[in-house]
Amino acid sequence: MRRVAWLVPALYILFVLAPIYWLLNMSFKNTNEILGSFTLWPRDFTLENYRKIFTDPTWYGGYLNSLAYVAMNTVLSVVVSLPAAYAFSRYRFLGDKHLFFWLLTNRMAPAAVFALPFFQLYSAIGLFDTRLAVALAHCLFNIPLAVWILEGFMSGVPKELDETAFVDGYPFWRFFLRIFLPTIRSGIGVAAFFCFMFSWVELLLAKTLTSVDAKPIAATMTRTASTSGYELGLLAAAGALTIVPGAFVIYFVRNYIAKGFALGRV
Amino acid sequence: MSDRTPNQKAWWLVLPVVVLVAFNAVVPLMTVVNYSVQETFGDNVFFFEGVKWFREVLHSERFRLSLQRQLLFTGLVLAIQLPLGVAIALAMPRKGPWVSVNLVLMAMPLLIPWNVVGAMWNILALPDIGLLGHTLNHLGFDYNYTRQPVAAWATLVAMDVWHWTSLVVLLAYAGLSAIPDAYYQAARIDGASGWAVFRFIQLPKMKRVLTIAVLLRFMDSFNIYTEPIVLTGGGPGNATTLLSIDLVKVALGQFDLGPAAAMSLVYFLIILLLSWVFYTTMTKGEVQ
Numbered sequence: 001m002r003r004v005a006w007l008v009p010a011l012y013i014l015f016v017l018a019p020i021y022w023l024l025n026m027s028f029k030n031t032n033e034i035l036g037s038f039t040l041w042p043r044d045f046t047l048e049n050y051r052k053i054f055t056d057p058t059w060y061g062g063y064l065n066s067l068a069y070v071a072m073n074t075v076l077s078v079v080v081s082l083p084a085a086y087a088f089s090r091y092r093f094l095g096d097k098h099l100f101f102w103l104l105t106n107r108m109a110p111a112a113v114f115a116l117p118f119f120q121l122y123s124a125i126g127l128f129d130t131r132l133a134v135a136l137a138h139c140l141f142n143i144p145l146a147v148w149i150l151e152g153f154m155s156g157v158p159k160e161l162d163e164t165a166f167v168d169g170y171p172f173w174r175f176f177l178r179i180f181l182p183t184i185r186s187g188i189g190v191a192a193f194f195c196f197m198f199s200w201v202e203l204l205l206a207k208t209l210t211s212v213d214a215k216p217i218a219a220t221m222t223r224t225a226s227t228s229g230y231e232l233g234l235l236a237a238a239g240a241l242t243i244v245p246g247a248f249v250i251y252f253v254r255n256y257i258a259k260g261f262a263l264g265r266v
Numbered sequence: 267m268s269d270r271t272p273n274q275k276a277w278w279l280v281l282p283v284v285v286l287v288a289f290n291a292v293v294p295l296m297t298v299v300n301y302s303v304q305e306t307f308g309d310n311v312f313f314f315e316g317v318k319w320f321r322e323v324l325h326s327e328r329f330r331l332s333l334q335r336q337l338l339f340t341g342l343v344l345a346i347q348l349p350l351g352v353a354i355a356l357a358m359p360r361k362g363p364w365v366s367v368n369l370v371l372m373a374m375p376l377l378i379p380w381n382v383v384g385a386m387w388n389i390l391a392l393p394d395i396g397l398l399g400h401t402l403n404h405l406g407f408d409y410n411y412t413r414q415p416v417a418a419w420a421t422l423v424a425m426d427v428w429h430w431t432s433l434v435v436l437l438a439y440a441g442l443s444a445i446p447d448a449y450y451q452a453a454r455i456d457g458a459s460g461w462a463v464f465r466f467i468q469l470p471k472m473k474r475v476l477t478i479a480v481l482l483r484f485m486d487s488f489n490i491y492t493e494p495i496v497l498t499g500g501g502p503g504n505a506t507t508l509l510s511i512d513l514v515k516v517a518l519g520q521f522d523l524g525p526a527a528a529m530s531l532v533y534f535l536i537i538l539l540l541s542w543v544f545y546t547t548m549t550k551g552e553v554q
Contacts, residue, residue, distance in 0.1 A: 006357070009357055009358050009372075012431070012435075015428065016372060016374060016428065018397065019390045020386070022386070022397045023389060038400050076286075083280070089270075091271055091279075092270040093274050094277070096276075103287060105538060107485065108541055110488070110509075110530075110537070111510075112491050112510040114290075115514065115517070116517055116518065139290055143286060143287050201379045203492050218379045235385060236389060239382040239385055243382075246377025250377060254370050
């Protein structure tokens, strides 16, 4: 039984990789080959699709926009969530449990519900079509998640650490920045990873809040699909490139991902 | 959260979070509530309508059908992803170099933008030139997800299984790695069967992470929008028009703000209610 067990994850990984392989396969073909025949690998191997993306500013600009607002959102979410998670893990205060639950309810809100009001809100304050607007909007679901994960990690740190530091005369912020944060650095890594992930994959709000200047790569793709016919090769190449940042990030946190949710409190 | 010091000043620490989330949550939510009780004919002129839209949504055939499709979809993906995810986690190696290889490869679908996931499956399932579509038709199945509702549903569910099962695997695996070796040794001495080990050691130890898995998968599958809109566009006909898709059609397609807002609120309340039911049933009997 145990001897054939490796087959299960192996088959699953095959299933996971098949659509990714097909996307890569398409991205190296020209339009004639894609539409003309069914081929398991590119016969006329071409980098033309990728060349177009890297030379056309509307394409690579989309990547820069996406990376910019994802980075802003990740930093913002983690920085404001750190003190909040500390408060939830160490102190009892008026309405703490309700506040925690209210935060989590925002993780449940369907983005479709908020699309139109978000457009109006961000237009009213003059942030429409800026990277900052998307970074702020994604806080809606990333802050609750970051607080949830960080609170779990912080509660795993014994309270004696705080008490000893305060007895030794450390002021709060010095203790928090110099001693406490380094002890939960893997938790910060996990929270940042999940913020990056959910901001990078979200499209509905990002698309609603931008039109030209801050348009994310995913929106560039959908608009290309509808305007310039169906350039499958180009779309496949653009899609394949969106996998790169995620794969890069996941490699760095591979030993921590599994822990991230496990330590979060339900 | 046990054994905490009472300290009202802690509010200062949570204040930035509250301000940021409230800005994004309360203002839009109040906008939705505002629309849900009014009628407009354009030009920013609004009339108070009371609960008219709510009554309309709750009695509408269309909403009922979308809700049924949504419940079917969420039920199907939960019923497949949870057992499958747990089975894969159980079969994975506990240590050694293969662990990170497995985790990194499995986590790939989680980090792909949702519209790319839809586009990817679109390309994969094209009946003439897609790997999946071509193979199925080659094997003699009549498969075309743009015309057959059953094929569209199968493709949609397969896509979601591909997209999210890894999350269940990661969580279940995290739960399993937290079980000390001594438990397994004790079970071996007692001569416990594989099933007994699973039922009395592994499953109870995974309960906490599985609760998180059920909640996250429930919320996210109930909110799904981008992937089906790219893959099937809600079609053929309305066969795969799930709640979010229908909502966006009403709000942005027909610009019926009142009914769309009432529908949003009903939708949000259903998610809150079901999440609460899941949470309380799964944590029942636990000491708080």
